[in-house]
Amino acid sequence: MTALITVENLCMDFGEKRALNNISFEVAEGEIVGVIGRSGSGKTVLLHLIRGVDQPPTSGRVIYHVAACDGCGWMDVPSAAGKACPKCGHSLSPIDVDFWDPANESLKRRIMTRSAIMFQRTFALYGNDRVIENVMHALEDINYPSSKAVTRAADLLDEVRLSHRMMHIARDLSGGEKQRVVLARQLAKEPFLLFADEPTGTLDPGTANLVHGMLNEAAKKNDMGMMVTSHFSQVIRDVADRAIMLKEGEIEVIGSPDEVIDRFMEGYSDQETYCRAELGANILIARDVIKRYLSVDRGMVKAVNGVSFEVSEKEIFGIIGKSGAGKTTLSRMISGIIEPTSGEMNVRIGEEWVDMTKPGIEFRGRAKGYIGLLHQEYDLFPHRTVLDNLTDAIGLEFPKELAIRKAVITLKMAGFTDEKSREILDRKPGELSEGERHRVALAQVLIREPRIVILDEPTGTMDPITKIDVKHSIMHAREQMDESFIVVSHDMEFVRDICDRIALMRGGKIIALGEPEEVLARLTEEEREIMGKPGA
Numbered sequence: 037m038t039a040l041i042t043v044e045n046l047c048m049d050f051g052e053k054r055a056l057n058n059i060s061f062e063v064a065e066g067e068i069v070g071v072i073g074r075s076g077s078g079k080t081v082l083l084h085l086i087r088g089v090d091q092p093p094t095s096g097r098v099i100y101h102v103a104a105c106d107g108c109g110w111m112d113v114p115s116a117a118g119k120a121c122p123k124c125g126h127s128l129s130p131i132d133v134d135f136w137d138p139a140n141e142s143l144k145r146r147i148m149t150r151s152a153i154m155f156q157r158t159f160a161l162y163g164n165d166r167v168i169e170n171v172m173h174a175l176e177d178i179n180y181p182s183s184k185a186v187t188r189a190a191d192l193l194d195e196v197r198l199s200h201r202m203m204h205i206a207r208d209l210s211g212g213e214k215q216r217v218v219l220a221r222q223l224a225k226e227p228f229l230l231f232a233d234e235p236t237g238t239l240d241p242g243t244a245n246l247v248h249g250m251l252n253e254a255a256k257k258n259d260m261g262m263m264v265t266s267h268f269s270q271v272i273r274d275v276a277d278r279a280i281m282l283k284e285g286e287i288e289v290i291g292s293p294d295e296v297i298d299r300f301m302e303g304y305s306d307q308e309t310y311c312r313a314e315l316g317a318n319i320l321i322a323r324d325v326i327k328r329y330l331s332v333d334r335g336m337v338k339a340v341n342g343v344s345f346e347v348s349e350k351e352i353f354g355i356i357g358k359s360g361a362g363k364t365t366l367s368r369m370i371s372g373i374i375e376p377t378s379g380e381m382n383v384r385i386g387e388e389w390v391d392m393t394k395p396g397i398e399f400r401g402r403a404k405g406y407i408g409l410l411h412q413e414y415d416l417f418p419h420r421t422v423l424d425n426l427t428d429a430i431g432l433e434f435p436k437e438l439a440i441r442k443a444v445i446t447l448k449m450a451g452f453t454d455e456k457s458r459e460i461l462d463r464k465p466g467e468l469s470e471g472e473r474h475r476v477a478l479a480q481v482l483i484r485e486p487r488i489v490i491l492d493e494p495t496g497t498m499d500p501i502t503k504i505d506v507k508h509s510i511m512h513a514r515e516q517m518d519e520s521f522i523v524v525s526h527d528m529e530f531v532r533d534i535c536d537r538i539a540l541m542r543g544g545k546i547i548a549l550g551e552p553e554e555v556l557a558r559l560t561e562e563e564r565e566i567m568g569k570p571g572a
Contacts, residue, residue, distance in 0.1 A: 038065045038114050039062045039114070040063050042099040043062070043096070043098055043099075044096055044099065045060055045095065046058070046059040046082070046098065047096050048078075048085065051467075053463075055081045056093070059096070063261060063263065066261050067278065068252075068255055069280065070278070071266075072279060072280070072296060075475075076472055077284060077469065078285040079265040079282055080469060086135075087153050092136040093136060098136060099133065101114045103117040103118075103130055104129055105127075107124045108126070109146055110124070111228075113228050116128050150225075151228070151229040152227040154218055154232045166202070166203055166205060167198060167205075167209070168203065170217055171189040171192050171193060171221055174222075174224035174225065175189060175224050188224070189220075193220055195257070196254075201213055210360055211359065230251075230255070231264075232263070235264065248274035251264070278291070315536065316349025316350055317384075318347070319349050320383050320488060322345050322346070323344050323380040324342050324378070324380065325378075326376060326378045327339045327366075327374070338544050340365050340366050340544045349520055351520050351521075351537065353523070353536065355524045355539050356538055356539070358562075362544040364492060367492055367522065370392075370522060371409040385403060406486050406488065408488070408489045410480075416465040416476060419464065420464065422462070422468075423443050426442075426480055427439045430483075446479040449479065449513045449517075450476070450482060450509050451506055451509040460476075478506075482513060487519070488519075489519055489520070494530075495530050511534070531552060535552050537549065537552070538551075538555045538556075539555070
């Protein structure tokens with residue numbers, strides 16, 4: 037196979053921390069390479085260096101072997117050398133480009149126009165525009181002929197199987213649908229290489245499998261290579277031709293997906309056990325809660341339709357259901373971000389019950405201070421250190437010594453070791469892995485000492501071992517701080533292992549509520565397929 041990219045002795049330092057150490061490998065033309073590793077292994081840093089994002093490497097080289105047109109500047113794969121340029125008809129000539137050499141900046145920009153990237157946890161869509169308009173914006177960016185843009189956009193939506201959503205407003209789509217719009221927008225650029233950084237980390241298993249299939253189909257149809265990072269072995273099995281496992285910034289093994297996954301899963305076990313918690317009195321009571329939306333496309337939508345439940349002190353309460361069931365809307369009402377259309381939502385603060393349906397500092401405003409929410413697309417301040425993010429950046433003013441003490445304690449509750457907690461205090465979010473950023477975001481919620489913590493897809497982008505850490509951090513926080521947790525998730529194994537009770541939602545209603553095994557037994561075959569069979 038013809039080499040498209042050669043990575044030679046690539047190293048990347050952030051201060052005194054070495055994120056990548058002597059990384060060397062090749063990516064062939066049209067090949068799909070999967071990169072797997074635990075949080076902090078260097079996956080995202082590697083992907084960004086090969087794509088040209090952020091800053092140059094500390095040392096080493098990324099070399100692109102391409103065919104370039106001297107007439108219009110078009111770049112193509114190396115096997116196109118000697119052929120006519122598809123844009124202007126000039127001959128394409130082979131060229132090797134040292135990607136991060138400042139002297140090659142113009143060549144680097146030309147290569148970057150022929151690659152595309154799907155970032156993790158950000159859909160980067162025009163939220164108020166229709167789906168087809170989002171794809172047309174991407175075509176405008178590459179100066180696609182306006183007379184043909186509508187037809188081309190419709191073709192791309194056919195390719196990602198979203199023709200039935202082309203007139204929907206982008207913000208009203210599910211997570212999986214948004215990710216497919218992102219894919220259509222990237223395909224509009226006609227890339228010869230797509231970088232996908234945790235492309236399905238926040239999606240339920242059924243939707244993730246659909247997107248994996250889309251990525252494979254897109255690669256074959258468009259003669260496109262890919263580099264895909266993931267914590268999840270199934271992503272690598274579904275998508276990759278060849279896989280690389282990173283461990284602490286170094287290549288541990290390169291080989292077939294099965295070989296690499298077997299190495300990655302060595303020693304994966306969960307030995308820690310917990311006693312069943314003694315739950316306290318009710319801390320949250322919801323009665324006949326309804327939330328209706330007026331949608332331009334669908335008229336009146338009943339996102340949540342008459343739900344009732346209670347949550348006790350120290351309880352870990354799960355809310356499950358497939359995409360569109362109403363889980364996230366319900367969690368946003370519990371947190372006070374949105375108010376119900378009707379019904380009751382009462383939270384106990386001390387010995388008093390506060391009505392969350394009423395605005396004002398004595399009602400919803402008062403209760404919100406005791407409810408923490410970690411949503412899927414969390415937002416840390418990128419130019420502030422971890423310590424700042426945990427303290428003054430969210431309005432907590434401590435003397436320096438107390439700030440550090442409090443930050444370290446909270447980071448440990450979020451799954452870091454004492455040593456790691458102190459090590460990352462002066463780092464910025466961009467110097468952390470995705471899994472580490474997720475745990476810092478959880479710590480940012482816990483440091484405010486809420487009585488109720490709402491976790492929206494807490495394990496979305498985590499590898500199996502980090503997921504164990506998160507489970508332990510929640511259990512420890514419950515034991516040490518008497519916290520109550522509401523976990524909104526499509527991860528059936530996680531909710532089964534961690535929750536005291538779960539509520540199953542369908543069509544905006546709670547159709548089953550009870551102990552995990554009892555409720556999970558009520559899942560339909562479709563729900564099992566979409567959300568992932570427990571224990572599978």
